[in-house]
Amino acid sequence: MNAFYLIDKEAGSSSFKVISALRKILGIRKIGHSGTLDPFATGLLICATGQYTRLLQYAEAQDKVYEAEVLLGRKSSTGDPEGEIVEETDPVEGLKIPSCLKDKVLALTELPIPSYSAVKIGGKRAYSLARQGIKVDMPVREVRIWDFEVLSGIQNKRFVYRAKVSKGTYIRALSEYIAGELGTVGMTTRLRRTAIADISVAEACTVQELADDPQTKVIDAARILSHLPSIELSQAQTTRFSHGMRLPTEMSDTANTAVYSEAGLFLGIAKIAAGVISPQLVIDGDLQ
Numbered sequence: 001m002n003a004f005y006l007i008d009k010e011a012g013s014s015s016f017k018v019i020s021a022l023r024k025i026l027g028i029r030k031i032g033h034s035g036t037l038d039p040f041a042t043g044l045l046i047c048a049t050g051q052y053t054r055l056l057q058y059a060e061a062q063d064k065v066y067e068a069e070v071l072l073g074r075k076s077s078t079g080d081p082e083g084e085i086v087e088e089t090d091p092v093e094g095l096k097i098p099s100c101l102k103d104k105v106l107a108l109t110e111l112p113i114p115s116y117s118a119v120k121i122g123g124k125r126a127y128s129l130a131r132q133g134i135k136v137d138m139p140v141r142e143v144r145i146w147d148f149e150v151l152s153g154i155q156n157k158r159f160v161y162r163a164k165v166s167k168g169t170y171i172r173a174l175s176e177y178i179a180g181e182l183g184t185v186g187m188t189t190r191l192r193r194t195a196i197a198d199i200s201v202a203e204a205c206t207v208q209e210l211a212d213d214p215q216t217k218v219i220d221a222a223r224i225l226s227h228l229p230s231i232e233l234s235q236a237q238t239t240r241f242s243h244g245m246r247l248p249t250e251m252s253d254t255a256n257t258a259v260y261s262e263a264g265l266f267l268g269i270a271k272i273a274a275g276v277i278s279p280q281l282v283i284d285g286d287l288q
Contacts, residue, residue: 257271
């Protein structure tokens with residue numbers, strides 16, 4: 001079966017455990033998700049089954065929105081509550097968040113990749129090297145912070161912010177940057193992903209809610225791929241496209257276009273160039 005599900009991951013569970021639970025609930029082995037959330041984090045996971053797992057790349061590439069709580073004056077080895085405290089300092093008494101912070105954050109073009117991450121260094125996962133005590137020079141990653149808002153003032157050395165960021169931005173690294181701008185160290189103590197593109201966590205369900213009524217929790221491909229341009233094919237065109245055949249068109253060139261039948265059935269992803277619709281990914285209609 002090809003399907004999408006929106007899951008509101010709870011704290012304490014890894015993204016892998018969510019997938020493991022869905023396999024048991026749905027009785028399907030082939031399940032994937034877009035964008036890993038650390039165990040301490042909560043929020044939106046887009047999950048897919050069957051051939052729809054091939055479509056997760058289009059969701060994962062989208063901007064994401066997070067809400068994070070930062071604890072000032074304390075730094076952990078992982079940048080979050082799961083690591084060991086490696087540095088402590090007392091923030092300045094009466095410290096307040098300056099009005100210029102937003103402009104500085106929005107101007108960021110790169111951030112360091114945390115040593116506790118899945119990025120490969122010399123063929124090995126960075127977190128594996130870190131756990132072995134092997135120190136490596138971590139690379140930086142190009143990022144874009146599209147929006148930033150402080151949601152609370154500093155209370156008990158903590159404050160909360162919301163950020164809309166590009167793919168691959170580590171919020172743990174952003175929190176440490178912000179703490180540095182405030183003249184201290186810091187760590188992310190709570191993290192919640194509230195949106196991927198225009199899909200909100202308010203549309204998601206918990207794993208338990210899915211288990212209670214899985215049939216009503218299926219999300220249409222059109223909702224997940226709403227950020228892509230789309231085309232609708234006639235019955236004759238649908239047959240040709242489903243067999244991987246190219247089709248003539250007067251549409252403008254696009255790299256990724258969602259393709260549907262007249263009946264609204266999702267057919268796959270096409271590239272349109274020089275007046276030709278070229279299938280890039282075709283979904284087997286018998287499995288939908």
